[in-house]
Amino acid sequence: MQTRTFDEVTAGFYETERGQYWLELSKALSMWDTTAPVLPVTDTALLPSFHDRTVYVREGRMFSAEDLENGAAVCLVSEEFARKNGLSIGDKVELPLYGVNEKDSPHRTFGDGSGLRTFSLLNAQNRAYTPFWTAKYEIIGTYYSVDTYGKPAGSIEMALNLFLVPANSVKADFAGNIVDSGPMQRATTSFQIPNGTIDDYMAAYNRNVPAEVRENLEITFDDNGYSQIIGGLLNMRYVAIILFAAGLLSALAILVLLLYFFIVKQKKRTAIERSLGMSKNQCRVSLASGVVLLSAVAVILGTVCSSVLFDKVQTLDLTGQNEHTFSTEYSLWARDENAVETEDAENTGVLEVVIPAAMTVLTAGLSVILVNRNLKQEPIELLSARVE
DSSP, X not given: OOOOOOOOOOTTGGGSHHHHHHHHHHHHHHHHHTOOOEEEESOGGGSHHHHTTSEEEEEEOOOOHHHHHHTOSEEXXXXXXXXHTTOOTTOEEEEEEOOEEESSOHHHHHTTSSOOOOSOSBOTTSOBOOOSEEEEEEEEEEEEESSTTTSOTTOSSOOTTOEEEEGGGOOSOXXXXXXXXXXXXXXXXXXXXXXXXXXXXXXXHHHHSOHHHXXXXXXXXXXXXXXXXXXXXXXXXXXXXXXXXXXXXXXHHHHHHHHHHHTGGGHHHHHHHHHTTOOHHHHHHHHHHHHHXXXXXHHHHHHHHHHHHHHHHHTOOOTTSSSOOOOOTTSHHHHOHHHHHHHHHHHXXXXXXXXXXXXXXXXXXXXXXXXXXXXXXXXXXXXXXXXX
C-alpha cells in the first residue's frame, strides 16, 4: 500500500516502479471521474428507499420476477440521468463493472455527487482495476426520488446516477476486483421474511445466535404496518365469530319459543281438529304451515337487510380513517377487479341462499316432529285432560 503522496519527477521517472504507480493512479482517477455506480439487486423491495416508497419507478416498469430469477440484461436508471443523457425506455447502455465494494453502500461512496471514497483505486499490484464483467443492459424503467428535487439525499443506499441491475445478470467472478469489504450494516444488508413471522424469526434467532454476537447486532423489522393491520383484522374476526355465535343462539332461542307456543302448546287445538274430522296430514299442515311461513318471512327479511347493509359497508370510504393505510396498486383489486368481484359475488350469493334455506328446513323439520308427537295422543284423552 502506497502512503507517500508526492514524488520528484526526473528523467526516466515513469520507467521506474514508482512512476508506473503514478501512471496507473492517473488512469484509475480518469476512470473514476466517468464512473457511475451500479447496484445488483435480488429484489427492489429489499432496498430501504423503495421499501419506504421515497423512491419509485415513474416511467416504464419495475423488475419482474422472471428478470430477477433469470438474470435478464435489463436495468433501472434515475430519471435525471436519463434526461441529461438523452436516454429513454428501450435504449441499451453498456456497463463495464470493474470494482466491487462490499463495505459501503453506493450512497456513502457516491452520495449526491460528492461521495466519500475510503479505498484505493489500485489493486494489490498497484494497477488500475480492469472490468471483470461487461454487458449491454436495456433500460426498462426510470426511477424518481421524492427527496431534494429528485436526488436521493435522504436515502441510505441510493446514489446519484445509480444503475440498478438484477444480481443474477452479473455472471462473472469478481474475487480479484473487491475494492473494500466490511461487516454488515443497515445501508448494505437487508433481508425478507414472510409477513407475520417476526416472532418466529426472533425466537429462532435468540435460540441459534450466541449472546455475545447478539450484543453487537441489531435487527430492525419494518412491515409497513402489516402487524397492526393483521392484528386489527384478527380482532375483527374474533368479534365477527362472537356476533355470529350470538346471532345463531338468538335465532335458535326464538325458533324454540315459536315452536313451543305454536305447536307444543296447541295440543288441545290438535285434538279439536281431529275430532272435527281432519286427517293427521291436515293437522300437520294446519300447525306447521304457520310456523314455517313466519320463519320464511323472517329469514327473507333478515337476508335482504343484511345484504343491503353488507353492500353499504363495502362502499364506505375508509381512507384516512386509520393511522395505518396500505396501497392496493399491485393487489388483485387493481389487476383483475372483475374476477375478484365475480368471486365475491358468487360466495355471497351462495350464503344468501344456503343460510335462509337451512333455517327454513330446520323449522319445518322440527315442526313436523313436534306435531307428530301431538298426534300420538288420542283426542278424547287430550280433551278430557288439563292441557299444560
